[in-house]
Amino acid sequence: MDSARTPTNPTGNPELADAAPSPQDPPVIRRKDYRPFPWLVPETRLDFALGLDNTRVSATLKVERNPAFEGSRDEKRTLRLNGDGLSADQIEVDGARFGDWSMDGSDLIVQLPDEAHTVEIVTHIDPSANTALMGLYASGGMLCTQCEAEGFRRIAFFPDRPDVLSTYTVRMAGDKALFPVLLANGNKVGEGEGADGEHWAEWHDPWPKPSYLFALVAGDLVANSRPFTTRSGREVECNIWVREADLSRTDHALESLHRAMKWDEETFGREYDLDLYNIVAVSDFNMGAMENKGLNVFNTKYVLADNDTATDADFDAVEGVIAHEYFHNWSGNRVTCRDWFQLSLKEGFTVLRDQLFSQDMRGEAVKRIEDVRILRAAQFPEDAGPLAHPIRPDSYREISNFYTATVYNKGAEVIRMMRTLAGVENFRRGTDLYFDRHDGEAATCEDFISAMEDGAGLELAQFRRWYRQAGTPRVSVEQAVGDSDVTLTLRQQTPRTPGQPTKGPVPIPLRIAVHSRDSATLGEEQTIVLRLAEESFTLPKSGPAPVVSINRGFTAPVIIERDLGVDDLVFLAARDDDPFARYEAMQDLAVRHLVAAARGELDEAARAAGKAALRDAMRAILTDPELDDAMRAELMQLPSETYLFEAMASGSGKDAQLADPGAIHDEREQLKVAIGVMLKRELEGLYARVADIAFDDPAGRGGRKLKPMIAAFFAASDPERAAAMASRQFDAADNMTDRQGALSVLCGLEAEARETRLTAFYDRYKDNALVIDKWFTLQALSLHPEVIAQVRALADHPDFTLRNPNRVRSLYMAFAANPRGFHSADGAGYRMIADVILALDPINAQTAARFVSPLGKWRRIESGRAALMKSELERIADSNALSRDTREQVSRSLAR
Ligand code: PHE
């Protein structure tokens, strides 16, 4: 990172910033090197003879020269078909055996003399040996596929790049008993019985698509089915396919799909374009879900939900992911990506679309706060660490590593800013134009920006920096109060990130209001746009003692730095009419106190004063009769230790400060004790009010959210009382939200009730993998002093396996997110995560590589832990058998 500042690296290229690229480093792919593919593939025919451990694939490609390709005669003749672990059993061109081919690494190269040809290649694959879960694999006796980003090349030799669009016809044949249901993209156009208990089906997808959207499923499945009628009156058959035992848990997914279909018609004018929409749930899946055309494949976690097994938050997640994948039908499938550097074109936009949908379904304020919390927990640290990259990266070694919070969540924030700048109606004009202009194409982020300029009437020249620059801008605020107005001087600065030593100012839209502490009415809101590095804005005062409310609704993904007095923050927390601003003021109050305390800057008096201010603000929230309980729960939430880590590690250059997770944890726990003691009466009163609300009472949801939060304060201040409360709640629970909430409190306590309830929970749900995942997670996340030993023991539990990504994440992602366990001062937590990476890498590299980033925080942490983390990264790097995925992440994390 340091060399990035020196004049020897004037280009700002991350690769040049790496001191000595090791010979093991996989090659770099660069955005600027994009070239069209020399061939078009208008039609593709795939023929599968299915078997769990031996599947024969015959792929027939109609190819013709691409007039848009410019190159030498040789380049024009060369058809490069990507493969990964494949060998060709047979190659035919235009119906005859063909010899003019060669291998280049794992790609197959064919030289074709004429304008158009038919190429047929036969391969064999073993789905049951596929533990990477990319390509065609077996999961619980069924066969399914995952092709994004580069999985199709594990199935057939093909130009496996998103700008090669083809119509697919897929025939599959297999044992009818093993695979009674045969699905692929599009519509079923034929089926029949064969010899020896075989049957077959043929599917055709009329919409040209890139290979990453191909899907096939074969298995013993049943569907929950209900048609949706589109606004133009077409009936769409909607199916949620699951194993029979799971059928009763699919209603919510199906209803969510219908809601999403309707919403997209109303909000974005987008109608569905096939007569069939299939969703299949599989229990082995690397990600959340996949938007394959007409045949989404989902992680069971985002399909199955009923009150006995899923929490309120799980229900929300199912609804959100179902909607997300559905929305991809337009933002991703009808308009796809030219190359993987454009990933945020589909992902950022689609995340924004699903966020807006969920806001409409369940209330804007709470959903916005949740989304900002996710951004701060996952994306801000990424932007501040060694893996920082722009939402449109310039280079990568392994594309799987770029399915990040930056591309997804910051990408959504960037498009949300365009919406703020344009206004809702103009934004819609922009998206209409975008869909209209690029329907059926593989587009770029630049295409999206241009459509916004032309359709929404925005001028986005400077705005394009948001696509190019990594790092979270910091905006400092200075205020000067005049007789009738307030002048704000705003300064923006984006810290340097790997490969990007200098940054320019970006346009930052800020919703803002000037309140008065001594006036009953609140100030009016307006939107200002900070464009320069430094700019002043004069706003009218609405009364004496002005208090500025800024970045309301979190209109810009930036960090606001300002020295607001405690009284002002308390005022905003209690009174602001923007719910996000209230939340933010509470967070600021707590962050300010906790970071100062963790840095050792507070004497006894200052410490007591800080706690008193928080007590007063918290009391106002606990007792405010106007607040609904879901929002109350948001306001009560103390900033997470990750967020405090970011705040404590802020500053750069000689002002750089390092985070001390141990001190953060202790101070935060102390604050919980103080609140539990000082507000005992208020907390109890609140608990008593919500404890026994019936499950289906409309107020029930907010109440369920509050209970474990209240109990968590008591867990710190009065563990015995908390154990009693939580045990009672657990025993009386008639739903998973209450049961899991209670168990999460118990898990952190050294109480007998902990063991008895953990056992009861396990026994009740031992046949439900998703709930057993929760059982692992609750223990891995707990505040228990013995958490490391407990996680170690859980890894030896008969239900634990490295082969199922949900299970791996349920134990180890949870543990890596447990500040007390992961940051254990002796380094045992770091070692455990490094061990997992090494063990998982040969099984599932994509999932293994996702565990690297927690260790990448070493540069911003106090020196003792920094050395321990770094040495674990080095230990991983020393392995000479690393996957491309893990190798890239580890080198970036160690690079100077
Ligand atoms: N494209 C999927 C989504 O965001 C995510 C995904 C990526 C799934 C890669 C699988 C593999 O909706």
Ligand code: ZN
């Ligand atoms: Zn997506």
